[in-house]
Amino acid sequence: MRGNTSITLERWASTWMVVLVCLAVVQPAPAGERVHFSDFDENIGEGWSTNKIERPPNPKRSKFLGRFAGNESARLTLEKLPEHAYLKLTFDLHVIQSWDGTNTSWGPDRWKLYVDQRVLLDTIFRNEEEQAGSLRGQQHYPALLPEARNKFKTGAAVTDRLGYKRTDGVKDTSPDATYKMSFVLPHTADTARIVFSGINLQEVGDESWGLENVTVEVLGADEVKPIGDEAWAGWWSALGSKNPGEAYHAGWAMIGHGDETVDRLSKVLLGPDTKRAAQRQRVKDLIEKLDDDSFAEREEATNALMTRWHLAPDLIDEALANTKSPEVAWRLKRVKAHQNKPDSKDPHTLRVRRAQKVLEVIGTDKAKALLQKTDPNQAKAKAAAKAGSTSDHPTSRPRPAAPDRYPAAHFREP
Numbered sequence: 182m183r184g185n186t187s188i189t190l191e192r193w194a195s196t197w198m199v200v201l202v203c204l205a206v207v208q209p210a211p212a213g214e215r216v217h218f219s220d221f222d223e224n225i226g227e228g229w230s231t232n233k234i235e236r237p238p239n240p241k242r243s244k245f246l247g248r249f250a251g252n253e254s255a256r257l258t259l260e261k262l263p264e265h266a267y268l269k270l271t272f273d274l275h276v277i278q279s280w281d282g283t284n285t286s287w288g289p290d291r292w293k294l295y296v297d298q299r300v301l302l303d304t305i306f307r308n309e310e311e312q313a314g315s316l317r318g319q320q321h322y323p324a325l326l327p328e329a330r331n332k333f334k335t336g337a338a339v340t341d342r343l344g345y346k347r348t349d350g351v352k353d354t355s356p357d358a359t360y361k362m363s364f365v366l367p368h369t370a371d372t373a374r375i376v377f378s379g380i381n382l383q384e385v386g387d388e389s390w391g392l393e394n395v396t397v398e399v400l401g402a403d404e405v406k407p408i409g410d411e412a413w414a415g416w417w418s419a420l421g422s423k424n425p426g427e428a429y430h431a432g433w434a435m436i437g438h439g440d441e442t443v444d445r446l447s448k449v450l451l452g453p454d455t456k457r458a459a460q461r462q463r464v465k466d467l468i469e470k471l472d473d474d475s476f477a478e479r480e481e482a483t484n485a486l487m488t489r490w491h492l493a494p495d496l497i498d499e500a501l502a503n504t505k506s507p508e509v510a511w512r513l514k515r516v517k518a519h520q521n522k523p524d525s526k527d528p529h530t531l532r533v534r535r536a537q538k539v540l541e542v543i544g545t546d547k548a549k550a551l552l553q554k555t556d557p558n559q560a561k562a563k564a565a566a567k568a569g570s571t572s573d574h575p576t577s578r579p580r581p582a583a584p585d586r587y588p589a590a591h592f593r594e595p
């Protein structure tokens with residue numbers, strides 16, 4: 182009798198515990214709805230283009246999808262997704278053995294991730310320690326722009342856990358790095374094709390990669406909280422940081438807010454609507470000054486344009502197409518080269534370029550319209566690339582042209 186009562190009480194208590202736990206889970210900001218999970222041990226979700234599974238040499242580590250080398254890719258296709266506004270993708274990326282980073286003799290060792298032709302990551306990894314001479318190299322990750330240079334294994338969550346060894350007998354270099362990747366991006370289609378891809382890698386015994394704990398969730402518009410002004414100020418500042426990793430995390434925080442980010446970027450990139458006409462006029466005036474009689478004025482106008490090009494990039498292109506002066510053309514090309522390849526000494530251009538990358542990944546109509554306004558060249562190039570490409574690998578941003586040589590013969594006397 183007593184036993185029965187206690188069992189009843191326990192049941193009663195556990196039922197209430199379940200209810201309380203449910204309330205606790207439901208009350209705070211809801212997590213997204215999980216539509217895919219693969220740990221490649223007990224759980225392998227549907228939709229993979231490959232069933233290559235690897236058991237790492239360290240018996241304490243679990244199995245993963247891989248190993249992939251050369252130009253191999255793994256594709257995950259999700260269909261019949263419930264209605265949603267955002268997609269959240271998280272996974273562990275294992276970067277295994279002697280990745281050479283930016284080294285051009287044995288690399289560059291690239292890795293790319295895209296969702297439905299939108300490039301989320303096009304980066305370079307390195308596992309080799311710093312070396313001199315022909316083995317020199319760094320990695321790009323974590324970074325929004327390809328100009329970044331980070332130390333080997335920057336941003337890795339754990340290193341040297343999988344148990345792989347070096348095969349070439351070189352000492353003091355490390356065999357693997359695991360990165361915890363997490364991306365939230367605007368997405369509404371009821372299918373998603375996610376491609377994970379290595380590019381230009383050596384054979385699997387030399388360097389390879391693998392995936393583990395791949396999770397895809399979908400989120401409704403109301404599941405993403407509005408951006409607070411303070412958070413935005415921090416992200417906008419970090420977007421111009423000398424540290425590429427800081428800008429990367431700020432950029433991805435921005436991408437996770439879709440069109441709200443586009444509205445805020447529109448204000449900071451173009452200024453308030455009421456000032457836009459005046460700002461375009463200022464760019465026009467500066468372009469005219471490139472042909473001024475005074476060398477100092479021409480220099481000053483060139484420098485001023487380098488920090489204002491995004492206010493009216495179409496006017497710069499137009500002037501370049503129409504000018505008869507070789508010096509004005511040379512100056513305009515310098516401004517364009519600067520916008521394409523910002524250096525870390527100019528946080529403003531870095532920030533604008535990174536903001537444009539953020540818009541590119543957001544990819545909504547609003548984002549595309551703002552990208553068109555602040556950088557018609559890039560929008561044009563992307564449209565052309567899209568029209569001409571049906572492959573798995575969307576064409577990446579064209580490499581910026583090297584600035585023209587100083588046209589000494591045509592240059593007017595200072």
Ligand SMILES: [Ca+2]
Nearest residue numbers: 279280387388
């Ligand atoms: Ca290698």
Ligand SMILES: [Ca+2]
Nearest residue numbers: 281287288383
């Ligand atoms: Ca390599």
